[in-house]
Amino acid sequence: MVDAAKITRLLAKVVGPERVSDKDFDLIPYSRDLSPARQKLPTHVVLPQSKEEIQGILRIANQENVPVYVRAGGTSHWDAYLAQEPGIMLDMSRMNRILYINERDLVVTIQPNCTWAKLDRELRKHGLTYLCSEAGGPAMTVGGSVMKAGAGPHSTAKFGCHGDQDVITLEMVLPNGDIVQTGSAAWPSAGKFERQCLGPDLAGMFIGAEGILGICTELTMRIRPATDFKERLIAVMPSLDSVIEFGHFINRNVGDEYLQGIYLWVDPNAPDVFTLMMDIFGYEAEIVEHRKKKLSEEVKKLGGSLGDRGPADDYFGHILTGLTDIFATGVWHFFGAGTLRIDDIKFVYDVWRTELLQKRGYRKAGFGGQVLPRRWLAFMVTNYHEPGDWDELVRMAHEIDEIILAGPVIPYGIGGRDGLRDIVASHDTGYYRLLKTLKRTLDPKNILQRGIFIPEEELQ
Ligand SMILES: Cc1cc2nc3c(=O)[nH]c(=O)nc-3n(C[C@H](O)[C@H](O)[C@H](O)COP(=O)(O)OP(=O)(O)OC[C@H]3O[C@@H](n4cnc5c(N)ncnc54)[C@H](O)[C@@H]3O)c2cc1C
Numbered sequence: 097m098v099d100a101a102k103i104t105r106l107l108a109k110v111v112g113p114e115r116v117s118d119k120d121f122d123l124i125p126y127s128r129d130l131s132p133a134r135q136k137l138p139t140h141v142v143l144p145q146s147k148e149e150i151q152g153i154l155r156i157a158n159q160e161n162v163p164v165y166v167r168a169g170g171t172s173h174w175d176a177y178l179a180q181e182p183g184i185m186l187d188m189s190r191m192n193r194i195l196y197i198n199e200r201d202l203v204v205t206i207q208p209n210c211t212w213a214k215l216d217r218e219l220r221k222h223g224l225t226y227l228c229s230e231a232g233g234p235a236m237t238v239g240g241s242v243m244k245a246g247a248g249p250h251s252t253a254k255f256g257c258h259g260d261q262d263v264i265t266l267e268m269v270l271p272n273g274d275i276v277q278t279g280s281a282a283w284p285s286a287g288k289f290e291r292q293c294l295g296p297d298l299a300g301m302f303i304g305a306e307g308i309l310g311i312c313t314e315l316t317m318r319i320r321p322a323t324d325f326k327e328r329l330i331a332v333m334p335s336l337d338s339v340i341e342f343g344h345f346i347n348r349n350v351g352d353e354y355l356q357g358i359y360l361w362v363d364p365n366a367p368d369v370f371t372l373m374m375d376i377f378g379y380e381a382e383i384v385e386h387r388k389k390k391l392s393e394e395v396k397k398l399g400g401s402l403g404d405r406g407p408a409d410d411y412f413g414h415i416l417t418g419l420t421d422i423f424a425t426g427v428w429h430f431f432g433a434g435t436l437r438i439d440d441i442k443f444v445y446d447v448w449r450t451e452l453l454q455k456r457g458y459r460k461a462g463f464g465g466q467v468l469p470r471r472w473l474a475f476m477v478t479n480y481h482e483p484g485d486w487d488e489l490v491r492m493a494h495e496i497d498e499i500i501l502a503g504p505v506i507p508y509g510i511g512g513r514d515g516l517r518d519i520v521a522s523h524d525t526g527y528y529r530l531l532k533t534l535k536r537t538l539d540p541k542n543i544l545q546r547g548i549f550i551p552e553e554e555l556q
Pocket residue numbers: 130165166167168169170171172173176177188208229230231232233235236237238239240241242243244245246247248249306307308310311312313422428
C-alpha cells in the first residue's frame with residue numbers, strides 16, 4: 097500500500113511542491129491513453145525538469161518500493177505508459193528543449209520531450225530537417241518515438257525506423273538513479289557524433305525498450321539539409337501481388353534511393369483496391385523528376401494506374417501537424433501490426449480479409465502498410481467510440497494479434513496488460529529471456545514501468 101502523503105512529501109523535496117500532485121483532479125488526465133486500454137489511475141504525477149530530479153525521484157521510488165511510469169506526448173496506442181500498479185507518473189513535458197544544433201556534423205542534441213514539430217520548425221530555420229517521422233501529430237515527441245522504436249509513413253522507405261541509424265547518442269537515467277551515456281558521448285573528450293563505439297551498441301538496448309531499462313534525458317540525432325524538391329504520386333494497383341513486386345522494385349532495382357515514403361491503404365469496403373501513396377524528395381529537380389518517371393513506369397508495367405496526387409499531398413503534408421480529420425470518425429486503434437519480409441505482407445492481408453472481414457464480418461478496420469528498407473510494416477486500423485464499441489473491438493483485436501504473431505510478423509509497441517505484453521510473454525524466446533535478465537540486473541526492484549513489456553510474475 098502506497099503512503100501517498102509521505103511520497104508526496106518526499107517528491108516535493110526533489111522537485112518543489114508545485115510540480116507534484118496526488119489529487120485525483122490532476123491524476124485523471126494521466127489515467128487513459130489513445131488505446132481502448134482500461135483506465136489506470138496513478139497515485140502521483142510529477143513533472144521533472146532535469147536529469148538530477150529524475151535521479152532523485154528514482155531513488156525515492158526504490159527506497160519506498162513504488163513503481164514509476166513515464167509519459168512523453170501520450171500519443172501511443174498500446175497501454176505503453178499507464179500505471180499498471182499504483183505508482184508515480186513522470187510527466188516529461190518540461191524536458192522539451194533543443195540543446196544544440198550542430199550544423200557542421202549534422203546532428204542535433206535535444207531533451208526527450210522536444211516534439212517532432214518543434215524540432216522540424218527550428219531545424220528549417222537553419223536550412224536543415226530531420227525527414228523521418230511518424231503520423232502521430234503535433235504532440236508526439238522524439239524521446240517517446242525512439243523509446244518505442246517508431247517508424248512512420250514519411251521517409252521511412254529510405255531511412256527506416258528512427259532507431260535504425262538516426263539515433264547517435266543517448267543519455268539515460270538507469271532505474272537505480274545512475275546517469276549513463278551511450279556511443280561517443282560516453283567518451284567525454286570526444287563529442288556526440290558516433291553511435292557505435294567503445295564496443296557494443298548500447299543505445300540499441302534502450303531503443304524500443306518502452307522505458308523499462310532507463311529514462312531517456314537527452315538524445316543526439318542525425319539531421320539532414322532540407323530538400324528543395326518534392327513530388328507525390330498516387331497509384332492504384334490491380335492486386336496484392338503487384339504491390340509486392342512494387343515493394344521489391346523499390347528495394348531491389350533501385351535500392352532505397354528512389355523514394356522516401358510509401359504508404360499502402362486498402363479500404364474494408366473495397367478490399368481489392370490497393371492504393372499506394374508515394375512521397376519523393378531530393379536535392380536536385382532532375383533527380384526527383386527522374387525518380388518520379390521510373391516509379392510511374394513501374395506502376396504501369398505492373399498494371400497499375402496513376403491518380404490525382406491531392407490526397408498524397410494532404411497526407412504527407414500533415415504528418416507533423418496532424419492528419420486532416422484524423423479523429424472525425426473516432427479514435428484510431430492499431431492492431432494486427434508488425435514488421436515482416438516483403439513477400440509476407442500477403443499473410444497479414446489474408447488474415448485481415450478472411451478472419452476479420454469474412455469470418456467476423458467486421459468491416460470497420462482498414463489494412464495498411466509502409467515500406468521500410470528491405471521490409472514492410474503492416475497493420476490494421478479501426479476507429480472506435482466509447483464506450484459501446486470497446487468489448488467487441490478489444491476481443492477481436494486480441495484474437496487477430498494472436499493469429500498474426502503466430503505467423504511471420506515481428507510485433508512492436510508491446511505495452512502493458514491491455515497491450516501485446518502477454519502474447520509476447522507466452523512465446524518463450526531467447527530474446528525475451530535476455531531482456532528479463534537485463535531488467536532484473538538493472539532494476540532489481542522492478543521500479544521502472546512495472547508491468548509494461550514484462551509481466552511482474554515473469555521477473556520473480
Ligand atoms: C494518429 C496517430 C498516428 C500514429 N502513427 C504512427 C506511426 O506512423 N508510426 C508509429 O510508430 N507510431 C505512430 N503513432 C503512435 C505514436 O504517436 C508514436 O509512437 C509517438 O511517436 C509516441 O510519442 P509520444 O511522445 O506520444 O510517446 P508516449 O506515448 O508518451 O510514450 C511512448 C513510450 O515511450 C516511453 N517513454 C516516453 N518518454 C520516455 C523517456 N524519456 N524515457 C524512457 N521512456 C519513455 C513511454 O513510457 C511509452 O512506453 C501514431 C499515433 C497517432 C495518434
